[in-house]
Amino acid sequence: MFEERAPVKVMDAVQMVMAHSREGEEERVHLSEADGRYLAEDIKADHPIPPFDRSPLDGFAIQSQDSKNASSESPVKIEIVDTVGAGHTFTGKLKPGHGVRVMTGTIMPDDCDAVVMFELANDYQENGNSYIDIKRQFSPGDFVSKQGEETSEGETVIKKGTIVTAGVIAVLATFGYEYVPVIRKPRIGIFATGTELLDVNEPLEPGKIRNSNAYMIISQVRKAGGEPMYFGKLMDDFDLCYDAISSALEDVDALVTTGGVSVGDFDFLPAIYDKLGADVLFNKIAMRPGSVTTVAVFDGKPLFGLSGNPSACFVGFELYARPWVRRFMKSEKPYLQTIRGTLTADFPKPNPFTRFIRSRVKYEGNRLYAEPIGMDKSQVVTSLAYSDCLVAVPGGSRGYTSGDEVDILLLEAEGSAIPFKDPEKRKG
Amino acid sequence: MFEERAPVKVMDAVQMVMAHSREGEEERVHLSEADGRYLAEDIKADHPIPPFDRSPLDGFAIQSQDSKNASSESPVKIEIVDTVGAGHTFTGKLKPGHGVRVMTGTIMPDDCDAVVMFELANDYQENGNSYIDIKRQFSPGDFVSKQGEETSEGETVIKKGTIVTAGVIAVLATFGYEYVPVIRKPRIGIFATGTELLDVNEPLEPGKIRNSNAYMIISQVRKAGGEPMYFGKLMDDFDLCYDAISSALEDVDALVTTGGVSVGDFDFLPAIYDKLGADVLFNKIAMRPGSVTTVAVFDGKPLFGLSGNPSACFVGFELYARPWVRRFMKSEKPYLQTIRGTLTADFPKPNPFTRFIRSRVKYEGNRLYAEPIGMDKSQVVTSLAYSDCLVAVPGGSRGYTSGDEVDILLLEAEGSAIPFKDPEKRKG
Numbered sequence: 103m104f105e106e107r108a109p110v111k112v113m114d115a116v117q118m119v120m121a122h123s124r125e126g127e128e129e130r131v132h133l134s135e136a137d138g139r140y141l142a143e144d145i146k147a148d149h150p151i152p153p154f155d156r157s158p159l160d161g162f163a164i165q166s167q168d169s170k171n172a173s174s175e176s177p178v179k180i181e182i183v184d185t186v187g188a189g190h191t192f193t194g195k196l197k198p199g200h201g202v203r204v205m206t207g208t209i210m211p212d213d214c215d216a217v218v219m220f221e222l223a224n225d226y227q228e229n230g231n232s233y234i235d236i237k238r239q240f241s242p243g244d245f246v247s248k249q250g251e252e253t254s255e256g257e258t259v260i261k262k263g264t265i266v267t268a269g270v271i272a273v274l275a276t277f278g279y280e281y282v283p284v285i286r287k288p289r290i291g292i293f294a295t296g297t298e299l300l301d302v303n304e305p306l307e308p309g310k311i312r313n314s315n316a317y318m319i320i321s322q323v324r325k326a327g328g329e330p331m332y333f334g335k336l337m338d339d340f341d342l343c344y345d346a347i348s349s350a351l352e353d354v355d356a357l358v359t360t361g362g363v364s365v366g367d368f369d370f371l372p373a374i375y376d377k378l379g380a381d382v383l384f385n386k387i388a389m390r391p392g393s394v395t396t397v398a399v400f401d402g403k404p405l406f407g408l409s410g411n412p413s414a415c416f417v418g419f420e421l422y423a424r425p426w427v428r429r430f431m432k433s434e435k436p437y438l439q440t441i442r443g444t445l446t447a448d449f450p451k452p453n454p455f456t457r458f459i460r461s462r463v464k465y466e467g468n469r470l471y472a473e474p475i476g477m478d479k480s481q482v483v484t485s486l487a488y489s490d491c492l493v494a495v496p497g498g499s500r501g502y503t504s505g506d507e508v509d510i511l512l513l514e515a516e517g518s519a520i521p522f523k524d525p526e527k528r529k530g
Numbered sequence: 531m532f533e534e535r536a537p538v539k540v541m542d543a544v545q546m547v548m549a550h551s552r553e554g555e556e557e558r559v560h561l562s563e564a565d566g567r568y569l570a571e572d573i574k575a576d577h578p579i580p581p582f583d584r585s586p587l588d589g590f591a592i593q594s595q596d597s598k599n600a601s602s603e604s605p606v607k608i609e610i611v612d613t614v615g616a617g618h619t620f621t622g623k624l625k626p627g628h629g630v631r632v633m634t635g636t637i638m639p640d641d642c643d644a645v646v647m648f649e650l651a652n653d654y655q656e657n658g659n660s661y662i663d664i665k666r667q668f669s670p671g672d673f674v675s676k677q678g679e680e681t682s683e684g685e686t687v688i689k690k691g692t693i694v695t696a697g698v699i700a701v702l703a704t705f706g707y708e709y710v711p712v713i714r715k716p717r718i719g720i721f722a723t724g725t726e727l728l729d730v731n732e733p734l735e736p737g738k739i740r741n742s743n744a745y746m747i748i749s750q751v752r753k754a755g756g757e758p759m760y761f762g763k764l765m766d767d768f769d770l771c772y773d774a775i776s777s778a779l780e781d782v783d784a785l786v787t788t789g790g791v792s793v794g795d796f797d798f799l800p801a802i803y804d805k806l807g808a809d810v811l812f813n814k815i816a817m818r819p820g821s822v823t824t825v826a827v828f829d830g831k832p833l834f835g836l837s838g839n840p841s842a843c844f845v846g847f848e849l850y851a852r853p854w855v856r857r858f859m860k861s862e863k864p865y866l867q868t869i870r871g872t873l874t875a876d877f878p879k880p881n882p883f884t885r886f887i888r889s890r891v892k893y894e895g896n897r898l899y900a901e902p903i904g905m906d907k908s909q910v911v912t913s914l915a916y917s918d919c920l921v922a923v924p925g926g927s928r929g930y931t932s933g934d935e936v937d938i939l940l941l942e943a944e945g946s947a948i949p950f951k952d953p954e955k956r957k958g
Contacts, residue, residue: 133730134760137749149734151911160794187766187796189725191737205794206838207726209737220793252910260915267941268749269888269914272840275742276911280731298617298635302561303708306577309619309637314703321565321696332562338615365648366588366633368615410634412700442896460697465946468870468935469896482680483579483704486697487688507896513695514943518893 107365107386109393112421112456113524118383119422120436122399123429126288126355130281133274136266138327139284140432145260148277150250155210158247162223163192163214164201166240177235182225186211201234210246217245263434287329288430290423291354292319294335295343295362295371296410301335315360315408315415318486322419323358326427338368347374347405355430356403358423361410363396371396371407380405388455388497392418413476416486417458420513428517435517438492443470443510445493450501456525457497460489463510472510490514496525535793535814537821540849540884544949546811547850548864550827551857554716554783558709561702564694566755567712568860573688576705578678583638586675590651591620591642592629594668605663610653614639629662638674645673691862715757716858718851719782720747722763723771723790723799724838729763743788743836743843746914750847751786754855766796775802775833783858784831786851789838791824799824799835808833816883816925820846841904844914845886848941856945863945866920871898871938873921878929884953885925888917891938900938918942924953 110118128142157163164180172178180201186192188207196202196213204210204217223234253259259273266274266282274282294316302312313335323330333350336343343362351357362371363385375382380400385407387395392414396407404426408418420438428436449459461472472493476485492511495502502508511522538546556570585591592608600606608629614620616635624630624641632638632645651662681687687701694702694710702710722744730740741763751758761778764771771790779785790799791813803810808828813835815823820842824835832854836846848866856864877887889900900921904913920939923930930936939950 133745134748137752147911153734153739154736160792185795187725187794189727189738189766203795205796206792207724207739253912259912264915267915267918268746268753269844269917271749272742272746272844273911273915275730275745276740276840278730278740296616296635298615302703302706306581306706308582310617311581311635312704312706314700317561317703318696318700320562321699324565325696338617364588364634366615367613367631368633412704416697416700439893441893441898465867465869465943468898470869483575483701484681484687487692487695487701489697490695512943515893515940 109386109388110384126285129286136282142283144258151253157204161219166216169240172236182232215242216240285432288355290323290328291350291357297338326424328427358406363407364394437518437521438511439515439518440522446473453499455497459493460485463491494525537814537816538812554713557714564710570711572686579681585632589645589647591632594644597668600664610660643670644668713860716783718751718756719778719785725766754852756855786834791835792822865946865949866939867943867946868950874901881927883925887921888913891919922953
């Protein structure tokens, strides 16, 4: 009766899932809704930067030839005939010896080719007119920002695949991208399975627990960048589950289920994959927690069969579903960012499989430290709440002690272009 | 005519702003909308975990006394009289020598006190009945998860001030928090000032540039956790600006303006603060970029007067507005996370003031590296797009070279309980 499954290695499981990655279709979203998306096209400058010769500071636009004999001993007197703010244009014609008061960003008057900053100009009134005295020579172009000196028209300013952050948005706005070419979010269907599950607003009953995985996965999908579609919880009934899952698959790009993937009598997911004709990539991974994590592919869509255990469910999503979601959106850094750091507490559990320890990261000096959480039973529930990293340790060890250097997978950083290092390669 | 302003130090400016921090009012939001908020109350367990004695695995619930003479040589035969899945309850009465097939999470039948996992039980059929053979002794409690062994009823499981992540949501769902006590988001008003500004969808005109700061700040406010309220762009006209700003202040918790804080003829913000009767905390900071960054307080509400220069605007928001927004929401880590790391390129500019260099972080081995972006003019525009950290270096230096250890302020990490280290204390 008991089914023996052959476990695959963690890194092999990641590669098997990512071999089925695909990129979604392009869409346009408004600039103010583009945060966290990835650019589907290279962004080009629709105009040079600066778009015109302009003053980079508050000062006086002058004709540099007027200053050719200027010195401290014999200052040259320039009449200031107008004041022009940024956004306005001086359209007059200047006589020799005349200049214009300009502000930061003001387009240069046609006849002017240098700017004297306020701090260097001695300005004064005489007979109702404004003047400055210049005490040094200026060359053409002095203190002028030249058109195109930063960026030429048509230049690629941001490469496709870049994540849209506040800084990217500034560049997009500069170049007139009111609507931004991005890849659409993948629709990630979610089912929680288990007759024991109550809704969050239901009172407890003997033998039942509240459904926590579905809300957790909704949050994880959103953070990964996908669009969660929660279809509710399912009783442990084969026909009910089969119908719900096969129907949902028509509306989603990938499906996450929690529970039902182990070898219990009411773990129906394996039989559902079978009846669907889905290709089961693996149904056991040499890892803790989450060894029962199963991934199948149907019609090009991955079915992430995560464990019903909350910690295993969490880890399974981050390791296998997150990179698929991010890659769909064109991320070049779909994996969790990994860094080597120091364990700050003993982790005495012997470790037959690769283990991902829920931990909290600390930054100190030039080092990162990770403190395992949930080491005693009273923290099991709260360990997920306080985790902001996973410590990955290879199998076969007798445990780890405070001060050991370990791989830390950061849950909060943007991401990494390569998966975490294979923990099994860390065996010393 | 030229106004000399006395610059304050960066860290003093941060402290002056945060001296005016306050915490917003509590509200309840649905569990599925709570991501990124901070808990306003301690979260308590409304029931023990586990909520009842249960099986932690798929197996057979037995009466341990039946196993007292069991051994490999003389196995004990137990009749399995029922199968009970998780979520169901066995309500019958068991005779001695009887057991129940149970699944992971099933509530223990009243008469049972131990569980034999599938792998250790030899199960078979005889005359239409099911049996298992047990080859070892079991003690009361063996392989049973006891009620409350992880968490007791009433225990505080998550402390207030904790940011809501996927893991927190799992805990909240477990304990029936359909609506979550959080602090409301601060409403952050945004105005971009400058007659030179065009909307993102307008064609370019001589002397004008597109408004990029407003969209950038919307994104920064949202990432900080606040609710951006963009009121549009304002021409450089005192009365227009005064009316718009004083009216907007009634509807917001804080106001961000971009531009208009320098000493140009049309920089009206200083006069507006004056007419409002706002308390100007500082109007010059010994930093680059963003030395003109001004913060005033009116009616307890901060007015962040950021530079109109995009890079200065970006940095000003992250250093001064972000922590105010996060603290409003009850974050205990409102500041950018800082770590020491290595500069990967020369930064030859002499440095009279504290400088924040837009950079890109790299994780390698157990070290972080920061690569300055925008070192040559052609990158000025794109430097914001590719920055995911700021390198903070003290003033007074002749520049920095590749390999120097510097402070890296991470823009993507959750945050830090303390501000970045005072760069001026780094002077060697």
